[in-house]
Amino acid sequence: MEICGGQTHAIVRFGLDEILPDEITLIHGPGCPVCVTPIEMIDKAVAIASRPEVIFCSYGDMLRVPGSAQDLLTVKSAGGDVRVVYSPLDAVQLARQHPDRQVVFFAIGFETTAPANVMSVVQAQRLGLDNFSVLVSHVLVPPALHAVLGSPRNLVQGVLAAGHVCAVMGTREYEPIVAQYHTPIVVTGFEPLDILQGIYMCVRQLEEGRAELENQYARVVRPAGNPAAIAQVQQVLQTVPRKWRGIGEIPASGWALRPAYADFDADLRFQVQHVAAAEPAECLAGEVLQGHRKPPECPAFGRRCTPDSPLGAPMVSAEGACAAYYHYRRRESRDRPAEGTEPR
């Protein structure tokens, strides 16, 4: 199983699963932060972004993720001030430029974006901005890995860990997971050759009866990660339980602002009352994210669910497995056999 959606896209785009021997099956993991952001968070974002005084800033990917009723792009087209930013610091800059408006930044992601996201809060505090806040919804990889490997339905025998998450967090927190499940974990990069090398290292471990943590992506990842980034993240964020869209709540799997930073918490500032979230019954995102189903096996795939009218997040996100198959395996989806078995 590869964890990261970026790795999934490389696999599907370059057909790595198709050139590997039949004995090796690749299962796509839940490493798409856009996909696993809980629907309640999307609904909160929509509610906040709809307020006339708010400039709502987000990474581009989040704009077309469906909420219970709307997505952020719909809010924008209805006149809401929703802006795509490349960096969280761009949102801080907007707050400086528009002291009469409330600037809110949608701080989502795995561990990779946390150092950038928290720096926006640190900067805003340093600058004494009272019109900047963040809506935080971070998710963490190790608890998700426990949920996958500890599930009675687990078939995963080797894991390609997310290279850039580990560039930040280091590799040491994966060693207890290797030990607990006796499963090889190889920290892997994102080039096709990286992924093939990571798979090779996993297979070699399995054939030698080993279960160890190895680092294929050593040119970027050090065992200690980036200590300055880790320290800053830990100062601003604390571990909380988190609902993963399509999967459910995983204990201690998210990060939220510490009480000391409550002034910058958009959730507290705007006090959005949550309406019960409703997912389309047809959407199999949860099954796809946990690696139990592949996107072409979903009856709605390519038919009632497309990037233009998605039922769920994995069809919209640049790191979503459904989007990867839709964009790179479209011929397959048109010709796929009626019984829903995966085409070769």
Add this chain to the structure above:
Amino acid sequence: MCLGIPGKVLEIHTPDGGMPMGKVEFGGIARDVCLVYLPEVVVGDWVLVHVGFALSKLDEQEAREIFSYIEQIGELAEADELAMPDELPDELPEALSPAEREGEGAA
């Protein structure tokens, strides 16, 4: 978001606000990148950048290899425009150079 982009640090400055910033070049495009998490970085270093922040230092040879890959798959355009391309080729992109393909023979 997961995909980091490597670039070369052209200059380092510390504007008001107090955070070290770098002018980082990604294949001809220069962008301001925050260097607060890599205090040891100097001009000429190659760094991996996510959402405007340098998070890892790499050696130049490795960086050039990653960069040619990212260029191939058009990610640089994506990072610039923050949009999924609407039109994608029907064929898989070339993974081998013409010289390597020539040398394949009967596969």
